[in-house]
Amino acid sequence: xxxxxxxxxxxxxxxxxxxxxxxxxxxxxxxxxxxxxxxxxxxxxxxxxxxxxxxxxxxxxxxxxxxxxxxxxxxxxxxxxxxxxxxxxxxxxxxxxxxxxxxxxxxxxxxxxxxxxxxxxxxxxxxxxxxxxxxxxxxxxxxxxxxxxxxxxxxxxxxxxxxxxxxxxxxxxxxxxxxxxxxxxxxxxxxxxxxxxxxxxxxxxxxxxxxxxxxxxxxxxxxxxxxxxxxxxxxxxxxxxxxxxxxxxxxxxxxxxxxxxxxxxxxxxxxxxxxxxxxxxxxxxxxxxxxxxxxxxxxxxxxxxxxxxxxxxxxxxxxxxxxxxxxxxxxxxxxxxxxxxxxxxxxxxxxxxxxxxxxxxxxxxxxxxxxxxxxxxxxxxxxxxxxxxxxxxxxxxxxxxxxxxxxxxxxxxxxxxxxxxxxxxxxxxxxxxxxxxxxxxxxxxxxxxxxxxxxxxxxxxxxxxxxxxxxxxxxxxxxxxxxxxxxxxxxxxxxxxxxxxxxxx
Amino acid sequence: xxxxxxxxxxxxxxxxxxxxxxxxxxxxxxxxxxxxxxxxxxxxxxxxxxxxxxxxxxxxxxxxxxxxxxxxxxxxxxxxxxxxxxxxxxxxxxxxxxxxxxxxxxxxxxxxxxxxxxxxxxxxxxxxxxxxxxxxxxxxxxxxxxxxxxxxxxxxxxxxxxxxxxxxxxxxxxxxxxxxxxxxxxxxxxxxxxxxxxxxxxxxxxxxxxxxxxxxxxxxxxxxxxxxxxxxxxxxxxxxxxxxxxxxxxxxxxxxxxxxxxxxxxxxxxxxxxxxxxxxxxxxxxxxxxxxxxxxxxxxxxxxxxxxxxxxxxxxxxxxxxxxxxxxxxxxxxxxxxxxxxxxxxxxxxxxxxxxxxxx
Numbered sequence: 001x002x003x004x005x006x007x008x009x010x011x012x013x014x015x016x017x018x019x020x021x022x023x024x025x026x027x028x029x030x031x032x033x034x035x036x037x038x039x040x041x042x043x044x045x046x047x048x049x050x051x052x053x054x055x056x057x058x059x060x061x062x063x064x065x066x067x068x069x070x071x072x073x074x075x076x077x078x079x080x081x082x083x084x085x086x087x088x089x090x091x092x093x094x095x096x097x098x099x100x101x102x103x104x105x106x107x108x109x110x111x112x113x114x115x116x117x118x119x120x121x122x123x124x125x126x127x128x129x130x131x132x133x134x135x136x137x138x139x140x141x142x143x144x145x146x147x148x149x150x151x152x153x154x155x156x157x158x159x160x161x162x163x164x165x166x167x168x169x170x171x172x173x174x175x176x177x178x179x180x181x182x183x184x185x186x187x188x189x190x191x192x193x194x195x196x197x198x199x200x201x202x203x204x205x206x207x208x209x210x211x212x213x214x215x216x217x218x219x220x221x222x223x224x225x226x227x228x229x230x231x232x233x234x235x236x237x238x239x240x241x242x243x244x245x246x247x248x249x250x251x252x253x254x255x256x257x258x259x260x261x262x263x264x265x266x267x268x269x270x271x272x273x274x275x276x277x278x279x280x281x282x283x284x285x286x287x288x289x290x291x292x293x294x295x296x297x298x299x300x301x302x303x304x305x306x307x308x309x310x311x312x313x314x315x316x317x318x319x320x321x322x323x324x325x326x327x328x329x330x331x332x333x334x335x336x337x338x339x340x341x342x343x344x345x346x347x348x349x350x351x352x353x354x355x356x357x358x359x360x361x362x363x364x365x366x367x368x369x370x371x372x373x374x375x376x377x378x379x380x381x382x383x384x385x386x387x388x389x390x391x392x393x394x395x396x397x398x399x400x401x402x403x404x405x406x407x408x409x410x411x412x413x414x415x416x417x418x419x420x421x422x423x424x425x426x427x428x429x430x431x432x433x434x435x436x437x438x439x440x441x442x443x444x445x446x447x448x449x450x451x452x453x454x455x456x457x458x459x460x461x462x463x464x465x466x467x468x469x470x471x472x473x474x475x476x477x478x479x480x481x482x483x484x485x486x487x488x489x490x491x492x493x494x495x496x497x498x499x500x501x502x503x504x505x
Numbered sequence: 506x507x508x509x510x511x512x513x514x515x516x517x518x519x520x521x522x523x524x525x526x527x528x529x530x531x532x533x534x535x536x537x538x539x540x541x542x543x544x545x546x547x548x549x550x551x552x553x554x555x556x557x558x559x560x561x562x563x564x565x566x567x568x569x570x571x572x573x574x575x576x577x578x579x580x581x582x583x584x585x586x587x588x589x590x591x592x593x594x595x596x597x598x599x600x601x602x603x604x605x606x607x608x609x610x611x612x613x614x615x616x617x618x619x620x621x622x623x624x625x626x627x628x629x630x631x632x633x634x635x636x637x638x639x640x641x642x643x644x645x646x647x648x649x650x651x652x653x654x655x656x657x658x659x660x661x662x663x664x665x666x667x668x669x670x671x672x673x674x675x676x677x678x679x680x681x682x683x684x685x686x687x688x689x690x691x692x693x694x695x696x697x698x699x700x701x702x703x704x705x706x707x708x709x710x711x712x713x714x715x716x717x718x719x720x721x722x723x724x725x726x727x728x729x730x731x732x733x734x735x736x737x738x739x740x741x742x743x744x745x746x747x748x749x750x751x752x753x754x755x756x757x758x759x760x761x762x763x764x765x766x767x768x769x770x771x772x773x774x775x776x777x778x779x780x781x782x783x784x785x786x787x788x789x790x791x792x793x794x795x796x797x798x799x800x801x802x803x804x805x806x807x808x809x810x811x812x813x814x815x816x817x818x819x820x821x822x823x824x825x826x827x828x829x830x831x832x833x834x835x836x837x838x839x840x841x842x843x844x845x846x847x848x849x850x851x852x853x854x855x856x857x858x859x860x861x862x863x864x865x
Contacts, residue, residue, distance in 0.1 A: 303745050324748030335746060344740035346515070354732060355747045367729045398513040 003066045005030045005189045006158060010060035013046050020046035022213045031187045035200040035221060038210035039233055039430045044193050048160050052084045053077035083151035084160040089143050093136035100135055101150045121152050125179050140288050141172040160191045165199060167288055170491035177203055197226035211235050234431045243442050249279030252450035253419045254312040260299060268292040273476045277450040284465025285454045287494055292474040293423055293454050300421040301333035302326040327359040330418030334408050342408040345397035352396050353378035353411060360415040385410035402429040413440050423454040438464050458490060470494040509855040520853045527845035535838045544828055552827055553820030568706025570815045572777050576769040578714040578811035580793035582721045583762030585802040590737040592758045596657030597766040598790025599664035600635035604767020605774040606671055607634025609687060609781050612696040623695040627771060635767015636760050643759035647752045672783045686782040690775045698776030710772030717765055721804040766790060799846055
């Protein structure tokens, strides 16, 4: 048998209160694309941080080509040929591509030589990129290229990619996959972290599945169905949300010709947005992050005021009404950023229930607050949405991301809205909880509410939405019926490859 | 290795214990300081903390505690509302002066009439004076986005000049033999903020301070405005999402703190001080900032902090005269108290962990 490139043997890492990795062992072969699958919180990130030298294992060992390998810091891991592309880019918007790459190097060469190297590498791997463009002007896909090229310049033996496709349109994903296949054909191994099963089935040779920090199985993705892999990930049978066929009522919310300037230098301006959503309808709005999602939610929730006529509820202009007035009318929203926007981190869940619930739940009388009633409301949310917490007195920041998300969505859903706007409703939530959140949105629509679901998770949108539109640089595409849309069509609505040149490998 | 670990929840026990621990640490290190200066440490600490309350001359010092503590608490309560919401009124000293001038002026306009309406009128005028002075930074901030820290601070110096001007001009005592300063309100019963119980130090300002504490407590814990204040301070974006109107909040917080500072000025000028003079203000407006933070912006905390502050001032004075401690040493001692309080406060949100990080 050949010696694997990297062999993990019984890696264990515990944090106070949780075992992130429990005796995880697997091998990554030379020139292999190895998938690491698992839900949020399964321990994928901790595991790759150990490989990359960011975290030290409590026990267990790693062998790199048969030699003991214990990097004390990322620099050492890089020297040994391990490179990593993080999910969140660490790039400076104001610098150009070459400068950004030089910043990450130990001994950066002359800028001109570096630019030439960048051109060379980017041509070879089908990742066209101009070294002198300012990073602030690049699309998410292009920024990822910068990170990948930064890694490739070190000529790595193992490239770790953490959820690389979460910021890409389907067309951009295709381009990325061609690059990765080219790398594999040259003998570079890739450790590919994702929870998107179809991607893994097309790309990866081998998959290791983590659940609650344990290696629960391995499989060959091309021979295993997505459903089987999902069930290994979750450890139980998956409940797919049930959608009853529904009749749509009158138009509930209506936006016409809305333009809003960008709130800040790196925000996105909304340009001539048209949108209607009927009672009982779920409108899914897709798009890559940073294309105006936050801004659109602000306009709908009343945080951003507009011309009165630009936003209408049941035909009545509400563009000039703030969040409180809109809640009176039944327009509720759940923003994407949980800590600091949807909830105040240091306040208790009870206090956070007051945040949006005061109007519709009658928690306030002549300005005085009814904390008893608020606590009951918070307890109702916790119970109905299975929020794991010792009680409503706990601070919002003490909850895990997924649990807080359940609380935030539950808080709005239980207030019985006429129109509900959610942004990234299941971000960071485990599969079972995500399914129950989606089900609650479907149930809400079945009761006659209009739901606008902004999300970057296309599978989610396809699962629940009746019609689909995409945000691209602040413009909203014309909505189309969601049933029967193909991935290609969705990709084109999202802006195709965002003007990125297609790879020529 | 010793390091700090963020607690998942702020610790209630530590939040209660820190003031006590801080006072003990101040006593310990203050004692060391006094010993290094060649003074008896135990005696010095006893003089500062014990003498004003239970010493031989406590009958004189105890009322002084109320007289000095009341304006501090009254002003600090107002400031704490704004500080909670991230609205920084640094100019309470100016609002205090303007409250005193407006209140005294409104009363003196009727001199020498005798009516029980004059004092209430002065109270209203004092509050309005402070409120109006605070409205200048408030309106400039909400209209033009100016920085309220700078504007309110600069207005203190304007108010001081104005104080000098009226002491020498408009409000100057016509029977004052040419000395600067207004008539003495203590000798005019209709305008005198006299002690409610003779010899207790308890004047209307003390009552107002206690009412302010209760008002602030109810506001912050039971009222929507107080909830919005806390929300804005902790998560401004969430506050906007909740529907807080930032303009109204700025006007409310600056206005309230201005009015309370103005009230403090009025009670001082009509009571303990008695007259408007060039050097009428003694820095209560600035010290109240420290009191507000010492009390962690909590109404009850501020009440205790105001008392503690007054105690160290009076006790410090006694130690200076009895033990010949240098004034600078007393100031260091007061500084230590604030330092230890803020330092131990860290333990409310963090815990000290010994050992290697990230090991269960």
